Structure formats: structure tokens, C-alpha cells
Amino acid sequence: MNRDGLELLRRGAGILGVEIEAQLPAFEQLFTLLQEGNERLNLTALRTEEDIVLKHFVDSLTCLRGSYLEGPLTVMDLGTGAGFPTFPLALVKPQLQFTPVDSIRKKVEFVRDTAVQLGLSQVTPLVGRAEALGRSADHRDRYDRVVVRAVASLPVLAELALPLLREGGLLVAQKGAITPEELNAGRRAAGEVGGKVQVVDPFELPVSGDARTLIVIEKLKPTPSKYPRREGVPNAQPLFWTPPQKLAR
Numbered sequence: 323m324n325r326d327g328l329e330l331l332r333r334g335a336g337i338l339g340v341e342i343e344a345q346l347p348a349f350e351q352l353f354t355l356l357q358e359g360n361e362r363l364n365l366t367a368l369r370t371e372e373d374i375v376l377k378h379f380v381d382s383l384t385c386l387r388g389s390y391l392e393g394p395l396t397v398m399d400l401g402t403g404a405g406f407p408t409f410p411l412a413l414v415k416p417q418l419q420f421t422p423v424d425s426i427r428k429k430v431e432f433v434r435d436t437a438v439q440l441g442l443s444q445v446t447p448l449v450g451r452a453e454a455l456g457r458s459a460d461h462r463d464r465y466d467r468v469v470v471r472a473v474a475s476l477p478v479l480a481e482l483a484l485p486l487l488r489e490g491g492l493l494v495a496q497k498g499a500i501t502p503e504e505l506n507a508g509r510r511a512a513g514e515v516g517g518k519v520q521v522v523d524p525f526e527l528p529v530s531g532d533a534r535t536l537i538v539i540e541k542l543k544p545t546p547s548k549y550p551r552r553e554g555v556p557n558a559q560p561l562f563w564t565p566p567q568k569l570a571r
């Protein structure tokens with residue numbers, strides 16, 4: 323990472339109030355590993371230094387808004403891709419025990435190798451689909467937090483994540499701008515799977531000003547055993563919602 327990238331990272335984290343000075347060498351190493359991984363494996367669409375620093379590193383750190391990730395907690399990162407938001411969060415919050423999950427094996431292998439190289443022993447990557455994990459005894463009702471970034475619409479996230487949380491656990495979903503229709507469907511879906519939308523926090527990504535929304539759903543009671551539905555169904559038929567592109571013309 324060159325000097326401009328480092329300054330951008332400092333500036334973005336500073337605006338968020340996140341202290342990262344001691345972790346800058348690790349972020350530089352992550353940057354290099356991500357670039358090498360991208361050349362080999364085509365992991366992420368973001369390739370420029372500015373995009374990686376701002377839209378992966380700083381953007382992931384915005385999950386720390388509102389202090390929902392304080393203390394020793396077990397955290398599943400659902401649909402982690404190349405390891406986001408897991409890596410930036412794990413670097414600055416070493417008390418969090420992360421389980422980054424993705425259905426694509428090559429991505430999880432990259433995350434596993436990168437975690438080893440960064441010395442992040444509290445990161446335990448897993449290949450799997452949320453629908454299957456949400457039905458397995460090893461993972462259902464287990465986690466203090468589920469974090470997600472750029473994975474699915476809110477009703478789908480509610481159905482995939484709530485089964486994995488313990489009662490009182492929180493889904494922390496980082497999204498772009500959200501329409502009232504998606505939010506309304508998300509509220510209804512959350513209720514259906516045992517949760518409640520507790521926080522809708524719109525904000526701007528530092529420096530670029532891009533619209534973001536942090537949404538927090540709390541699990542209040544057990545998720546009915548029929549959820550999550552089988553693989554692919556939550557996305558194909560989101561609870562209480564027809565995404566705009568699926569509306570008949």
C-alpha cells in the first residue's frame with residue numbers, strides 16, 4: 323500500500339473514531355495478500371488501492387458504529403467473500419471470535435490462509451451455506467452476533483441469520499441505502515423468525531459520502547423450526563417481499 327492508501331485508511335478510520343495506528347502494518351499486509359489473491363483467484367471486483375482501502379477496509383469498520391461488537395463475543399460473518407467485514411474487524415477487535423462463512427470454497431481457503439498469515443487465531447473460517455448451518459445443531463442458536471455486508475435483501479438476511487443467533491443475540495447488517503419497502507418487509511420477516519428490528523442507522527461512508535445503513539435485529543425468541551427454508555428458497559422467495567426486479571411489468 324502506498325502513502326496515499328495509508329493516509330486514506332488513517333483518515334477514514336479517524337472519522338469513524340476507530341484507533342488503527344498499531345494495526346497499520348497488518349492492514350498493509352492484508353492489502354498485499356488481497357492483491358495477490360485477486361490475481362490468482364479473482365476474489366473481488368474492487369481492485370484499485372483507493373477502492374480496497376475505502377470500500378473494503380474503512381467500509382467494514384463502519385460495522386463498529388453503535389458499539390454492538392464490544393467485548394468477548396462469538397461472531398459469524400455470513401457471506402464473507404474475501405473476508406469482509408471479518409478481517410478489518412478482527413484486526414482492531416481481538417476479543418471477537420469470528421466464524422467467517424461462505425458457500426464458495428476458494429474464497430474460504432483464501433480467508434483461511436490469510437488469517438494464518440496475519441496471525442489471527444481467533445478467526446475460524448468455514449465453507450457452508452447459511453441455510454444448512456442454520457439447521458445444524460453445531461451452529462443453530464449459537465452465536466452472539468451475526469454480521470453481514472453486501473449479501474442479500476433484509477428479509478433474506480433475517481431468515482438466514484436469526485436461526486444462528488442465541489436469544490438476545492444481534493444481527494448487525496451493513497447495507498447501502500434501503501427502501502421503505504425493503505425495510506418494511508425486513509421488519510415483518512424479522513418478526514416471523516423470532517426477532518425485531520431495533521435500530522436503523524443511516525450514515526455516510528467516510529470520504530466518499532456513499533449512503534450506508536446499519537440495521538440491527540435482535541433475536542427475542544426461538545426461530546420456528548421451519549426456518550431457514552431449504553437452500554436457495556430464502557433468496558428466491560423472500561419472506562413478505564417481492565424485490566422490484568421480480569415484479570411483473
Ligand SMILES: C[S@@+](CC[C@H](N)C(=O)[O-])C[C@H]1O[C@@H](n2cnc3c(N)ncnc32)[C@H](O)[C@@H]1O
Pocket residue numbers: 400401402403404405406407423424425426429450451452453470471472473482
Ligand atoms: C457480494 S459478496 C460479499 C462478500 C463480503 N461480505 C464483502 O462485503 O465483500 C456475497 C457473498 O455471500 C456469499 N453467499 C451468498 N449467499 C450465501 C449463503 N446462503 N450461504 C453462504 N454464503 C452465501 C457468496 O458466495 C458471496 O461470496
